[in-house]
Amino acid sequence: MIVSGATIVDGTGGPGRVADVRIADGRIAEIGRIGGGLDATGLVLAPGFVDMHSHSEARLTDPGFTAKARQGVTTELVGQDGLSYAPVSPSTSDGVRATITGWHGAGHPGFASVADYLAHFDAGTTANVAYLVPHGNIRAMAVGFENRAATPEELDVMRGLLARGLDEGAFGMSTGLTYVPGMYAGTGELVELCKVVASRGGFHDTHHRSYGAGALEAYAEMIAVARESGCALHLAHATMNFPPNKGRAAELLSLVDEAVSGGLDLSFDTYPYLAGSTTLAALLPSWVAAGGPAATLERLADPALRERIRHDMEVVGPDGSHGVPMDWSTVEIGGVADPANSHAVGKRVSELPGEPFIAYVELLLADRLGPTIRQHVGHEENVRAIMTHPAHTAGSDGLFAGAMPHPRAFGTFPRYLGHYVRETGVLTLEECVRHLAATPARRLGLRDRGLVAEGYAADLVLFDPATVADTATYDDPFGEPEGIPWVWVNGEAVVADGKPTGALPGKALRS
Structure with missing residues (x-):
């Protein structure tokens, strides 16, 4: 395969140059004046993009999944936010699945080991898949879903499970510190586990404890964990959201710069939107979620507890909603597990019949914690400032359920x-490609990925810089991208002429 006459933006951040590229045996075999093949005059050839925060576990049941391929994504990092489908045990499988029903729908029963999970993708899919050991999974296996500290013996079990997952090919550990059961882990537990990650050369990818009222303190805690453990750090969806953080991106970036100047290996990802997305149940105070989904539903159904829950959510500000009292008008229902509850989809909680808090609780009960949400709490000036930082990478954080x-x-x-x-000039094209490909590949x-260079894997995207655009909107989230006619994964086209x-040339990547 030869791609001729494209402007190569190679991922280094340097200026583009017109050249031809020959692909052979899944690799970039030659760059220069070759001629022939696919005429790409006027188009940009870039390294395939790396989604550093992906929830594309849909690949487990649909290896031909194309939502990311159409965007030029050739590698996805899954196992995010401390919860996924490996490792699980017979005693934790149901609890893990129920906890992330809102992320992935009914989901997959899961795998006993990271090795089994990765082997599943070796059969082929539309993008390469990299994995993180989810802290919530191993904590559930060692401690359960209880709100308490791990004993020394349980911490040893977690160390062993984590080491095994890393040795089987995971790139690091993810934590979800606003999700059950990860939210019950103390700083000391995280330090001890990150020492295991550091010993294998991996990194800690963290959804930390607050993106709202306590955001800066939560970022600082993760930086302290990294320093004490010696572990590289990646901050997941590094936003500054909710009213208390309007205009405060510079404070986060100052914290990052100080850490980096002190020798910390730190990176982060963001998505280019103002709304967040999670499950409706994730907004609950952590004490309500203790013990897992069944216990949560029992508490929600208890009239004696509802006023305590209401007070925590509407007056105090629950830890599940990042310490900010609930504004029900910002919470939009994106999907439900049971079609009988589809009347709620597309509505803000404030628009549901009845008093908002009661409507919220009744929907959680009726849908058994299944709803997903879009939470409109972002600030454009923060989004723009954060994406220009050199440690920035892109992460879609996209859920496909609902x-x-x-x-x-x-x-x-x-x-x-x-x-x-193209439209706002916040990033140059060369900077943007570096953020989307080379920086995450380096993390x-x-x-042999993340650059257009001879000898590298032929993970490539060809796009039209004049027309490339997203068409997905909040009203029509399934819109297909425009201006990306060709995408190659390991040298094989997964998108050709826009289709x-x-x-299925994608495979599991192992650290």
């Missing part, structure tokens, strides 16, 4: 290229 998921699942990468490069330690090819 009738109206967040459009970031379908539009993140073309939105960077179209809106934030993962992928020595998925059905090819």
Whole structure:
């Protein structure tokens, strides 16, 4: 395969140059004046994009999944936010699945080991898949879903499970410190586990304890964990959201710069949208979620507890909603597990019949914690400032369950290229490609991906800089990207002339 006459933006951040590229045996075999093949005059050839915060576990049941391929994504990092499908045990499988029903729908029963999980993808999919050991999974296996500290013996079990997952190919550990059971882990537990990650050369990818009232303190805690453990740090969806953080991006970036200047290996990802997305149940105070989904439902159904829950959510500000008292008008239902509750989809909680808090609780009960939400709490000036930092990478954080998921699942990468490069000029094209490809590949330690260079894996995207755009919106989240006619994974086209090819050249990547 030869791609001729494209402007190569190679991922280094340097200026583009016109050249031809020959692909052979899954690799970039030659760059220069070759001629022939696919005429790409006027188009940009870039390294395939790396989604550093992906929830594309849909690949487990649909290896031909194309939502990311159409965006030019050739590698996805899954196992995010401390919860996924490996490792699980017979005693934790149901609890893990129920906890993340809102993320992935009914989901997969899971795998006993990371090795089994990765082997599943070796059969082929539309993008390469990298994995993180989810802290919540191993804590559930050692401690359960209880709100308490791990005993020394339980911490040893977690160390062993984590070491095994890393040795089987995971790139690091993810934590979800506003989700059950990860939210019950103390700083000391995280330090001890991050020492295991550091010993294997991995990194800690963290959804920390607050993105709202306590955001800066939560970021600082994760930096302190990294320093004490010696572990590299990646901050997941590093936003400054909710009213208390309007205009405060510079404070986060100052914290990052201080850490980096002190020698910390730190990176972070963001999505280019103002709304967040999670499950409706995630907004609850942590004490309500203790013990897992069944215990949560029992507490929600208890009239004696409802006023305590209401007070925590509407007056105090629950830890599940980042310490900010609930504004029900910002919480939009994106999907439900039971079609009988579909009347709620697309509505703000404040628009549901009856008093908002009661409507919230009744929907959680009726849908058994299944609803997903889009939470409109972001600030454009923060989004723009954070994406320009050199440690920034892109992460879609997109969920695919529900009738109206967040459009970031379908539009993140073309939105960077179209809106934030061409339309607003927040990033140059060369800077943006570096953020989308080379920087995340370096974080993962992928020595032969993330650049257009001879000898590198032929993970490539060909796009039109004049037309590339996202079409997914909050009203129509399934819109397909425009201006991305070709995408190659390991040298094989997964998108050709703008259409998925059905090819499954993607594989599991191992650290």
